Amino acid sequence: MGTTLVTGATGLVGSRVAHLLVARGDTVRLAVRQGSRLDNVQDLEAQRVPCDILDRRALRRALVGVDRVFHCAGMTDVRAHPDEMFRINALGTQVVCEEALRAGVARVIYTSSAAAAVGPAPWGSTADETQPFRAGGLGLAYVDSKREAEVQALRVAAAGLPLVIVNPTHVFGGGDVYRSSTQIVRRFLRRQLPVYVDGALNIVDVDDVARGHLLADELGRPGERYILGNRNFTFDRLFADLARLSGVEPPPIKLPAPAALALAEAMELLPGRTTITAAEVRAASQWWAYRSTKAKRELGWKPSHHEDTLVTTIDWYRERDVGAQVADGARQPLALRLAGRGVRQIAGAVGRLTP
Numbered sequence: 001m002g003t004t005l006v007t008g009a010t011g012l013v014g015s016r017v018a019h020l021l022v023a024r025g026d027t028v029r030l031a032v033r034q035g036s037r038l039d040n041v042q043d044l045e046a047q048r049v050p051c052d053i054l055d056r057r058a059l060r061r062a063l064v065g066v067d068r069v070f071h072c073a074g075m076t077d078v079r080a081h082p083d084e085m086f087r088i089n090a091l092g093t094q095v096v097c098e099e100a101l102r103a104g105v106a107r108v109i110y111t112s113s114a115a116a117a118v119g120p121a122p123w124g125s126t127a128d129e130t131q132p133f134r135a136g137g138l139g140l141a142y143v144d145s146k147r148e149a150e151v152q153a154l155r156v157a158a159a160g161l162p163l164v165i166v167n168p169t170h171v172f173g174g175g176d177v178y179r180s181s182t183q184i185v186r187r188f189l190r191r192q193l194p195v196y197v198d199g200a201l202n203i204v205d206v207d208d209v210a211r212g213h214l215l216a217d218e219l220g221r222p223g224e225r226y227i228l229g230n231r232n233f234t235f236d237r238l239f240a241d242l243a244r245l246s247g248v249e250p251p252p253i254k255l256p257a258p259a260a261l262a263l264a265e266a267m268e269l270l271p272g273r274t275t276i277t278a279a280e281v282r283a284a285s286q287w288w289a290y291r292s293t294k295a296k297r298e299l300g301w302k303p304s305h306h307e308d309t310l311v312t313t314i315d316w317y318r319e320r321d322v323g324a325q326v327a328d329g330a331r332q333p334l335a336l337r338l339a340g341r342g343v344r345q346i347a348g349a350v351g352r353l354t355p
Contacts, residue, residue: 004026004070006069018046101161107163143283168228172309246318
């Protein structure tokens with residue numbers, strides 16, 4: 001194997017990919033942005049080069065002698081400013097792909113997302129790579145920016161870049177030093193999720209996703225995308241499982257999406273950091289359910305047991321978030337439990353009256 005460049009190598013997915021590449025025998029080069037946390041790659045035998053993916057000169061220097069690129073860099077925080085989200089996700093991907101084409105690399109594996117590839121599935125169903133994109137009207141900067149990133153990547157691929165796209169679903173696991181996709185578990189353990197809405201989320205383990213990247217490199221077809229997902233959870237089931245495995249009581253109040261959205265919008269008018277944002281409500285109230293048949297068939301990819309992923313994520317936060325979490329067996333505040341009971345009683349009454 002030649003030299004392999006990994007962008008986003010200090011993050012949750014990128015660091016796992018980098019470790020597997022070193023184990024594979026690649027000479028690995030990490031593109032590291034100034035100020036990045038090095039916790040996940042501290043002991044990794046890999047070359048580090050200072051490189052911001054938006055800096056073409058730095059990127060060209062990083063690409064010298066590179067045979068393969070794993071572009072894992074990206075922003076996932078739904079609270080980030082849309083301009084910053086598009087700058088890093090869409091423009092950053094465009095720059096990486098254009099410079100990789102210019103450098104004549106043999107292969108680029110781009111970490112997109114299932115949300116950006118196809119959007120949410122029809123309610124109660126699952127989606128795969130054949131579903132047309134259906135999230136353009138949700139007003140979610142993360143989804144729109146990653147979608148535009150895919151468009152730019154495929155545009156460069158049409159010009160000759162040997163590109164394979166992987167589309168992870170919602171990634172859990174240990175090592176999320178930037179508190180990106182696993183933030184929901186941290187907030188659950190801290191009881192910072194007092195309310196929730198109906199919706200679904202596909203959860204996949206970061207180690208499975210990293211293995212999927214290498215399989216896509218070895219077996220993926222250029223110009224194709226592969227969804228890497230595992231278990232589809234409703235939020236009722238996800239929070240019930242997290243509660244069973246952690247000993248923390250689940251959120252007591254489930255609101256209809258319009259009510260939760262109105263509450264979030266009102267909270268955003270208050271000073272300080274709000275508990276929940278309108279964007280988070282819009283995202284949570286969708287049906288992000290997927291199937292990974294193509295990746296299993298063409299790449300031989302097989303995810304691990306979904307419960308192991310939940311346990312690993314809980315344990316990682318338990319070890320590092322000491323003092324901020326509630327004790328095992330602690331109940332939700334009485335006022336919230338009573339409010340939740342009232343909401344359920346009203347919903348049941350409405351259901352009985354509705355013909």
